[in-house]
Amino acid sequence: MAPGVRLPGSLLALCAAGALLAPGCRGAQGKFAYKLLHNLFANYSSALRPVEDTDRALNVTLQITLSQIIDMDERNQVLTAYLWVRQAWLDAFLTWDKDAYDGIDSIRVPSSYVWRPDIVLYNKADDQLSGSMETNVVLRSDGQIMWDSPAITKSSCKVDVSFFPFDGQQCRLTFGSWTYNGNQIDLHNRLDTGDLTDFVENVEWEVLGMPATRNVITYGCCSEPYPDVTYTLLLKRRASFYIFNLLLPCIMISFLAPLGFYLPADSGEKVSLGVTVLLALTVFQLLVAESMPPSESVPLIGKYYIATMTMITASTALTIFIMNIHHCGPGAKPVPRWAKKLILHYMARVFFVYEVGENCKSPRHPRTVDGRASKEEPHGMGTGWAEESPGGGSQARGCPRGRCLCHHDALLRNVGYIAGCFRDHRAAQRRAREWKKVAKVMDRFFMWVFFVMVFFMSVLIVGKAV
Numbered sequence: 001m002a003p004g005v006r007l008p009g010s011l012l013a014l015c016a017a018g019a020l021l022a023p024g025c026r027g028a029q030g031k032f033a034y035k036l037l038h039n040l041f042a043n044y045s046s047a048l049r050p051v052e053d054t055d056r057a058l059n060v061t062l063q064i065t066l067s068q069i070i071d072m073d074e075r076n077q078v079l080t081a082y083l084w085v086r087q088a089w090l091d092a093f094l095t096w097d098k099d100a101y102d103g104i105d106s107i108r109v110p111s112s113y114v115w116r117p118d119i120v121l122y123n124k125a126d127d128q129l130s131g132s133m134e135t136n137v138v139l140r141s142d143g144q145i146m147w148d149s150p151a152i153t154k155s156s157c158k159v160d161v162s163f164f165p166f167d168g169q170q171c172r173l174t175f176g177s178w179t180y181n182g183n184q185i186d187l188h189n190r191l192d193t194g195d196l197t198d199f200v201e202n203v204e205w206e207v208l209g210m211p212a213t214r215n216v217i218t219y220g221c222c223s224e225p226y227p228d229v230t231y232t233l234l235l236k237r238r239a240s241f242y243i244f245n246l247l248l249p250c251i252m253i254s255f256l257a258p259l260g261f262y263l264p265a266d267s268g269e270k271v272s273l274g275v276t277v278l279l280a281l282t283v284f285q286l287l288v289a290e291s292m293p294p295s296e297s298v299p300l301i302g303k304y305y306i307a308t309m310t311m312i313t314a315s316t317a318l319t320i321f322i323m324n325i326h327h328c329g330p331g332a333k334p335v336p337r338w339a340k341k342l343i344l345h346y347m348a349r350v351f352f353v354y355e356v357g358e359n360c361k362s363p364r365h366p367r368t369v370d371g372r373a374s375k376e377e378p379h380g381m382g383t384g385w386a387e388e389s390p391g392g393g394s395q396a397r398g399c400p401r402g403r404c405l406c407h408h409d410a411l412l413r414n415v416g417y418i419a420g421c422f423r424d425h426r427a428a429q430r431r432a433r434e435w436k437k438v439a440k441v442m443d444r445f446f447m448w449v450f451f452v453m454v455f456f457m458s459v460l461i462v463g464k465a466v
Helices: 009-021 029-040 241-255 270-291 300-326 337-349 411-464
Strands: 058-073 080-091 106-110 119-121 136-140 143-156 170-176 185-189 207-211 212-217 226-237
Touching: 029 106, 058 207, 058 226, 080 119, 080 170, 143 170, 170 185, 185 212, 185 226, 207 212, 241 270, 241 300, 241 411, 300 411, 337 411
Parallel strands: 058 185
Antiparallel strands: 058 080, 080 143, 106 136, 119 170, 136 143, 170 226, 207 226, 212 226
16 A cells, blocks of 8 residues: 555445454454455555456456336336346456465455446336446455345236236347447356346246346447447236136126016016116226226237127127017008918927917917817807808807897997907007017027127136236
8 A cells, every 4th residue: 555545434344344244354354354354455546447458358257137027008108116236347456465465365345435437227117217226246256246135026018908907028238338349348147147036926927037148239329339338127917817807707797697588577667677787887887997008909808808898788689679569559561471380380499489378389278168179250259159041041059039139230330349359459569479479489599699709708808818
């Protein structure tokens, strides 16, 4: 050490602390560590690159240890991680003969005392531009310096939510010198991958790997090459939370939509059920939209919600159409012949739709009060009203010709009118029953169609998780 050179009192205190931490510095070695520190930093400047030949590049190795993923903000596309950054380089001006200092091989000094490479995170997304934490560096007798510093980084990460919640993300952490080009600092990665041995498992993301690559880029502003080391963090989302809180409720609600066709039309709740299911799915859709970044790519679960909502909207519209058919009044037109053959004959048997008294083996026959099948007369009169006599006149059964009132024309016209009204009423009822049966068959048909659609849509969305 040059005579008359004195160090600040704070440096002397830190030197004593460093001597206690260094290997082999016990007891009497404290004075040698004090002397070594004075000799090393007597004429040392931390402002210049520590190379003897300024035309040669200084080799700097970088190693990243991922300790924890603090947050993954998909909406703002920012990854917050806790890292341990290790940098190593050779300082040609900080070497000594350890035998001359009682075998002291290394000391620990504040990092501000030595020259440090200005390695920064290029894709930093933090509003605070502070660097790494001011920690000590390990200085060895051959000039090797190792600087370990913890850092909480916020980096930009392009998030692709096309397959949410069964998606995987690739977040890149690019480190490089901010002012030194490749001719001054040659940056290399120490290992081919980031260190994950001390990683704390994240509840939402599973880390598949962290490969490291070295790139040499020539930017448009400068002609010199700029090397950087890029760590690609491979993440896979743990979908269990979203399956049990967003997906399964949606699937169960979706299976309620086809049941609206099974409700009786006279209950008055068919349309209400469809609207209620549609509102429930809208709430789930809003929950997903709030957590997703605004982009052109629609998440997989969002596509499922939209498809389900479209299906429920269609089922509600069909329900209104079928209810209109069900409530066809007596003045409705008869059921077309093709509809009778297709819907009332074939489809009714396929979907097991029968009227009261019908079954799959015997058709329904109208019966009279005494249990015998009745046949309508051409004039709407029963068989017990009158029969023609061989002489061409009509004669009531069991009624003397002279006393029977059936021979009066006015009475016959009134009875014929009543019989016609009764016949028209029964025909109108029959048409109403046929339209109600058509509506019921269509209800069963669309119920099974929508059940199949919901099932296949659910299988497709759950199949992505396998």
